[in-house]
Amino acid sequence: MEFSVHIKMNEKLYLRDPEQSELGRKILKHGLELINKLGFEEFTFKKLAVAINTTEAGIYRYFENKHRLLIYLMTFYWSYLEYKIVFSINNLTSPEKKLKKAIELLVVEGDDAEVPSYLSVKKLQQLVMWEGSKAYLTRHVGTDNKDRLFKPYKDLCARLSDLILSYSPKYKFPHSLASTVVEMAHAQKFFKNNLPALTDFPNEKEDKKLTAFLENLLFSSMNTK
Amino acid sequence: MEFSVHIKMNEKLYLRDPEQSELGRKILKHGLELINKLGFEEFTFKKLAVAINTTEAGIYRYFENKHRLLIYLMTFYWSYLEYKIVFSINNLTSPEKKLKKAIELLVVEGDDAEVPSYLSVKKLQQLVMWEGSKAYLTRHVGTDNKDRLFKPYKDLCARLSDLILSYSPKYKFPHSLASTVVEMAHAQKFFKNNLPALTDFPNEKEDKKLTAFLENLLFSSMNTK
DNA sequence: TTTACATGATAGTATTACTATCTTTTTTAA
DNA sequence: TTAAAAAAGATAGTAATACTATCATGTAAA
Numbered sequence: 001m002e003f004s005v006h007i008k009m010n011e012k013l014y015l016r017d018p019e020q021s022e023l024g025r026k027i028l029k030h031g032l033e034l035i036n037k038l039g040f041e042e043f044t045f046k047k048l049a050v051a052i053n054t055t056e057a058g059i060y061r062y063f064e065n066k067h068r069l070l071i072y073l074m075t076f077y078w079s080y081l082e083y084k085i086v087f088s089i090n091n092l093t094s095p096e097k098k099l100k101k102a103i104e105l106l107v108v109e110g111d112d113a114e115v116p117s118y119l120s121v122k123k124l125q126q127l128v129m130w131e132g133s134k135a136y137l138t139r140h141v142g143t144d145n146k147d148r149l150f151k152p153y154k155d156l157c158a159r160l161s162d163l164i165l166s167y168s169p170k171y172k173f174p175h176s177l178a179s180t181v182v183e184m185a186h187a188q189k190f191f192k193n194n195l196p197a198l199t200d201f202p203n204e205k206e207d208k209k210l211t212a213f214l215e216n217l218l219f220s221s222m223n224t225k
Numbered sequence: 226m227e228f229s230v231h232i233k234m235n236e237k238l239y240l241r242d243p244e245q246s247e248l249g250r251k252i253l254k255h256g257l258e259l260i261n262k263l264g265f266e267e268f269t270f271k272k273l274a275v276a277i278n279t280t281e282a283g284i285y286r287y288f289e290n291k292h293r294l295l296i297y298l299m300t301f302y303w304s305y306l307e308y309k310i311v312f313s314i315n316n317l318t319s320p321e322k323k324l325k326k327a328i329e330l331l332v333v334e335g336d337d338a339e340v341p342s343y344l345s346v347k348k349l350q351q352l353v354m355w356e357g358s359k360a361y362l363t364r365h366v367g368t369d370n371k372d373r374l375f376k377p378y379k380d381l382c383a384r385l386s387d388l389i390l391s392y393s394p395k396y397k398f399p400h401s402l403a404s405t406v407v408e409m410a411h412a413q414k415f416f417k418n419n420l421p422a423l424t425d426f427p428n429e430k431e432d433k434k435l436t437a438f439l440e441n442l443l444f445s446s447m448n449t450k
Numbered sequence: 451t452t453t454a455c456a457t458g459a460t461a462g463t464a465t466t467a468c469t470a471t472c473t474t475t476t477t478t479a480a
Numbered sequence: 481t482t483a484a485a486a487a488a489g490a491t492a493g494t495a496a497t498a499c500t501a502t503c504a505t506g507t508a509a510a
């Protein structure tokens with residue numbers, strides 16, 4: 001049996017649905033790659049247009065601006081991750097195991113085969129690490145939030161928050177703890193690679209120590225008081 | 226007795242020392258204010274030039290680009306904060322009290338009177354909250370790091386890391402825990418104000434709950450195992 | 451087969467992120 | 481005090497960015 005999950009994207013993110021056309025899918029695929037290559041600040045629609053042999057105007061028909069494209073890619077990833085977590089913990093019984101699984105999924109390299117070929121989980125993870133917080137660190141975070149653009153991220157944190165409460169019903173800060181773990185999964189990876197003095201992780205390929213750190217952070221907090 | 230501390234800034238940050246001239250100090254003061262007002266992306270040297278009645282070229286004589294100005298302001302804050310922590314815990318004996326003091330200083334509104342009049346701790350704190358991570362989330366983080374531009378931030382984390390070890394010598398991830406607490410002090414404030422679903426803090430002026438969360442996070446981790 | 455619609459091609463604009471040059475003013479040092 | 485050095489002001493210019501607009505063409509659905 002073969003199947004794939006389709007993630008319904010917020011319609012406010014685009015002007016024309018990029019999944020529905022060849023050009024749209026090219027924008028997503030090469031957009032992701034080019035942002036990763038150049039960094040978000042250096043990335044422009046002009047450069048993307050050249051890369052996929054179309055015109056700037058062509059891309060503007062799909063996305064209002066590059067920031068919307070960034071949020072599109074980010075929210076795809078958060079939705080995918082939430083789905084992946086729900087699916088993976090479905091068969092588990094203890095909240096402890098569920099939370100450990102969730103941390104593992106936050107940290108390990110994803111599998112590109114699980115998403116449409118015009119996207120790549122590994123590349124999305126790189127994007128989250130480098131550009132993730134730029135999705136919300138803008139002056140229009142308020143209106144973007146009203147447009148529910150951050151719903152997938154909030155849903156993911158809410159999901160973790162529920163797990164935290166089911167493990168430790170009296171814990172006082174489940175949402176903050178959830179967002180801390182999610183943020184730190186990526187921030188600590190960035191630090192490990194770029195500002196290693198801020199971490200205790202040797203620069204090896206595996207992220208076992210990061211996983212251990214996040215588990216320690218999460219379970220210690222929940223087990224206290 | 227009146228005194229003030231002078232923070233020596235990394236010379237690579239500027240082309241001409243902004244503290245040494247009226248124009249330089251105006252760039253710092255109004256630069257900080259204008260970035261806070263417009264957000265870093267919308268902020269330009271042209272707009273700043275208009276605001277302080279000089280020319281774009283005039284500002285470029287002090288700072289290579291707006292990103293350097295951002296790092297200048299950020300590192301000033303991190304240096305100030307480290308000094309403030311060292312000064313405040315000097316008279317304390319227990320590592321526990323020292324760490325609690327450090328968290329308090331990370332969270333509470335600073336006192337503008339403690340820095341030169343062309344800067345403002347409160348405004349720098351707003352800057353850290355909104356633009357802080359943009360200082361390092363760039364493709365040139367490697368070269369910037371080689372130029373030691375992030376030293377004040379790393380020093381601050383190292384300081385906290387030492388306190389963590391003196392409280393709990395066997396704790397395995399003192400640097401990561403330190404950077405987590407510092408990052409979260411600001412990220413959670415941002416979430417509280419802008420994406421409250423990611424926190425458990427009601428939108429009141431006081432940050433007592435944030436302090437409680439950070440203390441819980443820190444001490445639980447250190448007390449485990 | 452009409453007609454709607456997506457794409458392509460081209461052009462244009464205000465702004466950004468600089469660099470260059472020349473003049474005037476202020477500071478400093480002989 | 482005066483000459484020279486340095487800082488600031490004024491102006492200009494350039495390539496790139498972040499769009500918007502228009503018109504032609506090809507393709508797919510009614």
